[in-house]
Amino acid sequence: xxxxxxxxxxxxxxxxxxxxxxxxxxxxxxxxxxxxxxxxxxxxxxxxxxxxxxxxxxxxxxxxxxxxxxxxxxxxxxxxxxxxxxxxxxxxxxxxxxxxxxxxxxxxxxxxxxxxxxxxxxxxxxxxxxxxxxxxxxxxxxxxxxxxxxxxxxxxxxxxxxxxxxxxxxxxxxxxxxxxxxxxxxxxxxxxxxxxxxxxxxxxxxxxxxxxxxxxxxxxxxxxxxxxxxxxxxxxxxxxxxxxxxxxxxxxxxxxxxxxxxxxxxxxxxxxxxxxxxxxxxxxxxxxxxxxxxxxxxxxxxxxxxxxxxxxxxxxxxxxxxxxxxxxxxxxxxxxxxxxxxxxxxxxxxxxxxxxxxxxxxxxxxxxxxxxxxxxxxxxxxxxxxxxxxxxxxxxxxxxxxxxxxxxxxxxxxxxxxxxxxxxxxxxxxxx
Amino acid sequence: xxxxxxxxxxxxxxxxxxxxxxxxxxxxxxxxxxxxxxxxxxxxxxxxxxxxxxxxxxxxxxxxxxxxxxxxxxxxxxxxxxxxxxxxxxxxxxxxxxxxxxxxxxxxxxxxxxxxxxxxxxxxxxxxxxxxxxxxxxxxxxxxxxxxxxxxxxxxxxxxxxxxxxxxxxxxxxxxxxxxxxxxxxxxxxx
Numbered sequence: 001x002x003x004x005x006x007x008x009x010x011x012x013x014x015x016x017x018x019x020x021x022x023x024x025x026x027x028x029x030x031x032x033x034x035x036x037x038x039x040x041x042x043x044x045x046x047x048x049x050x051x052x053x054x055x056x057x058x059x060x061x062x063x064x065x066x067x068x069x070x071x072x073x074x075x076x077x078x079x080x081x082x083x084x085x086x087x088x089x090x091x092x093x094x095x096x097x098x099x100x101x102x103x104x105x106x107x108x109x110x111x112x113x114x115x116x117x118x119x120x121x122x123x124x125x126x127x128x129x130x131x132x133x134x135x136x137x138x139x140x141x142x143x144x145x146x147x148x149x150x151x152x153x154x155x156x157x158x159x160x161x162x163x164x165x166x167x168x169x170x171x172x173x174x175x176x177x178x179x180x181x182x183x184x185x186x187x188x189x190x191x192x193x194x195x196x197x198x199x200x201x202x203x204x205x206x207x208x209x210x211x212x213x214x215x216x217x218x219x220x221x222x223x224x225x226x227x228x229x230x231x232x233x234x235x236x237x238x239x240x241x242x243x244x245x246x247x248x249x250x251x252x253x254x255x256x257x258x259x260x261x262x263x264x265x266x267x268x269x270x271x272x273x274x275x276x277x278x279x280x281x282x283x284x285x286x287x288x289x290x291x292x293x294x295x296x297x298x299x300x301x302x303x304x305x306x307x308x309x310x311x312x313x314x315x316x317x318x319x320x321x322x323x324x325x326x327x328x329x330x331x332x333x334x335x336x337x338x339x340x341x342x343x344x345x346x347x348x349x350x351x352x353x354x355x356x357x358x359x360x361x362x363x364x365x366x367x368x369x370x371x372x373x374x375x376x377x378x379x380x381x382x383x384x385x386x387x388x389x390x391x392x393x394x395x396x397x398x399x400x401x402x403x404x405x406x407x408x409x410x411x412x413x414x415x416x417x418x419x420x421x422x423x424x425x426x427x428x429x430x431x432x
Numbered sequence: 433x434x435x436x437x438x439x440x441x442x443x444x445x446x447x448x449x450x451x452x453x454x455x456x457x458x459x460x461x462x463x464x465x466x467x468x469x470x471x472x473x474x475x476x477x478x479x480x481x482x483x484x485x486x487x488x489x490x491x492x493x494x495x496x497x498x499x500x501x502x503x504x505x506x507x508x509x510x511x512x513x514x515x516x517x518x519x520x521x522x523x524x525x526x527x528x529x530x531x532x533x534x535x536x537x538x539x540x541x542x543x544x545x546x547x548x549x550x551x552x553x554x555x556x557x558x559x560x561x562x563x564x565x566x567x568x569x570x571x572x573x574x575x576x577x578x579x580x581x582x583x584x585x586x587x588x589x590x591x592x593x594x595x596x597x598x599x600x601x602x603x604x605x606x607x608x609x610x611x612x613x614x615x616x617x618x619x620x621x622x623x
Contacts, residue, residue, distance in 0.1 A: 013561065014538075014539055015539060015542055016542060016543060016554050016557065016558075017538050017539060017540060017542060017543020017544070017554050017555070017557075017558050018538065018557065018558045018561045018562075019536030019537060019538045019558060019561075019562055020536070020537045020538055020539075021536060021537070022536070022558070022561045022562045022565045023561070025565045025569075026561060026564065026565050029565070029568065041572075041575070044568075044572055045572060045575060045576065047568070047569065047572050048569055048572045048573035048575075048576045048601060049576060051569060051573075051601070052520070052573075052576075052598065052601060055519070055520050055523055056516050056517075056519075056520060057516070058512055058515070058516055060519065061490070061494070061515055061516065061519050064487065064490060064519065064522060065490070065491065065494065068487065068491060241498065244494060245494060245497070245498045248491055248494040248495045248498065249495070249498065251491050251495070252491075252495060271484055274483065274484040274487040274488055275480050275483050275484050275487075275526075277487065278483035278484065278486065278487040278522055278526040279483060279526045279529055279530050279533075279535065281487075281522065281523070281526065282483075282522055282523045282524070282525070282526030282527040282529075282530055283526075283527065283530050283535060283536060283537060284537075285519070285522070285523035285527070286523055286524075286527045286530075286536075287537055289523065290565075335539050335541065336537075336539065337537060339537075340537055
């Protein structure tokens with residue numbers, strides 16, 4: 001009864017637009033109070049304790065630092081230079097700009113690690129350029145929205161950091177490494193329908209007439225941006241830095257590039273950069289802390305076990321349950337961002353993972369793929385909302401293009417389910 | 433031709449707070465963030481400056497930690513405790529500004545559709561729930577701080593009284609609750 005009430009109140013509040021954190025915190029506190037009606041203060045002293053404990057974790061410090069990295073690199077003009085270099089590399093021709101979009105989104109994901117941020121950064125540069133080259137805006141919006149969803153897969157991903165804090169035994173470097181190959185695979189998979197559709201409908205005919213940037217000059221310009229993921233990921237691999245330290249090194253590297261090399265960041269921009277990234281981090285961290293209260297209430301009410309039992313005994317079998325999860329998380333991914341989904345669902349799903357002896361690292365990658373799928377599924381997808389706004393199209397117009405890109409991502413999802421080693425090979429190889 | 437001018441105006445494309453579900457904050461041109469900021473009675477500059485200082489400190493301390501470790505083979509463990517404390521302060525202080533600006537992560541699909549009256553009602557309801565939560569947190573955490581104080585708890589890392597850290601939770605929770613109330617009032621006025 002309490003449980004039904006808890007979930008009903010929680011979902012209702014979320015749907016009417018109460019901030020996710022507040023819905024989690026209030027529902028959690030109500031459940032704790034109802035379950036401990038006889039104790040002193042209704043056991044509610046656990047609320048601030050869990051809030052404080054949920055936040056006071058050193059690994060979480062990586063979140064504000066990576067948000068800061070993203071903010072600095074978004075401002076530094078790296079994206080534009082990466083676009084130039086990518087064009088110099090793949091050349092000009094019908095269907096080449098979509099390839100560039102996907103490649104640049106992947107590289108930006110290797111720097112900043114937040115999804116809709118990349119949608120805005122890449123979309124701001126590319127959608128206008130694609131329109132001038134003869135791609136319909138709806139198509140461009142779809143491609144950019146899909147490409148940006150790779151971001152939560154390619155390290156450093158903030159959603160992965162949250163996952164590793166939630167799941168015991170999953171280290172940040174391990175899950176980062178696990179996301180690498182599936183992320184690249186998704187990138188390649190998205191390029192296929194993007195190029196095929198462009199060729200089929202003769203998009204981008206004017207593209208071949210545009211000048212091609214000189215290869216070496218654009219490589220030199222882009223090399224500062226290209227070095228960033230190497231620094232972040234290589235530094236962690238070599239054992240020089242922890243993830244938090246890698247982020248902070250990238251912060252100062254990005255500031256050096258932006259202020260000294262490209263001269264696109266001025267000293268007084270620092271205030272805005274620090275304020276914006278601080279506020280964005282706080283928004284994420286508050287949800288993390290308040291989800292701690294919710295998770296505690298789930299464990300005191302003891303509903304996770306019966307729920308797990310009901311699911312594993314439902315006769316669906318291992319793959320039936322997996323299919324159900326894909327369906328559910330894709331739908332949830334349409335409404336919510338990856339971090340909130342992890343915070344709400346990982347505590348509920350972990351016992352199922354343990355029951356079937358699924359590898360938690362593999363499951364983390366799978367979960368992220370499902371969320372990525374939701375992030376550009378019309379009609380309410382997060383990333384598409386951003387790119388449609390930039391392109392000035394309605395989301396319904398993108399459906400006929402996006403459907404192919406969704407199919408491509410879904411294929412990768414199936415591959416990772418059938419061959420878990422796509423995700424697990426690299427972390428095993430690197431010895432995490 | 434050395435660079436292609438893809439976006440026309442150069443490199444300062446689009447960067448605003450782009451959290452999911454915040455399409456209203458995604459203009460095509462880079463706006464002056466101050467221009468469309470929420471107008472509050474208590475200036476948001478307070479939180480903004482604190483955010484900038486704490487964020488800068490966090491980056492500097494962590495960076496110095498890396499340098500010191502590499503050049504002297506020592507690590508100062510006490511920074512870890514202090515950094516975690518700063519992060520909690522950041523979450524609450526910058527969180528307070530984000531509440532006043534109504535930038536929390538939320539599902540906008542239903543809340544931002546329908547008649548303006550309905551949108552306003554739902555926005556006020558959301559603000560009220562945030563105020564309720566943080567007022568409760570402030571009250572309950574006062575008791576937690578009192579316990580820390582009464583039993584003389586000390587922090588595990590540096591060994592200073594725990595209440596020096598925990599006292600900020602009720603104080604800043606109060607601030608957030610008041611910011612949420614302010615938002616509730618402002619959204620009511622805009623009729």
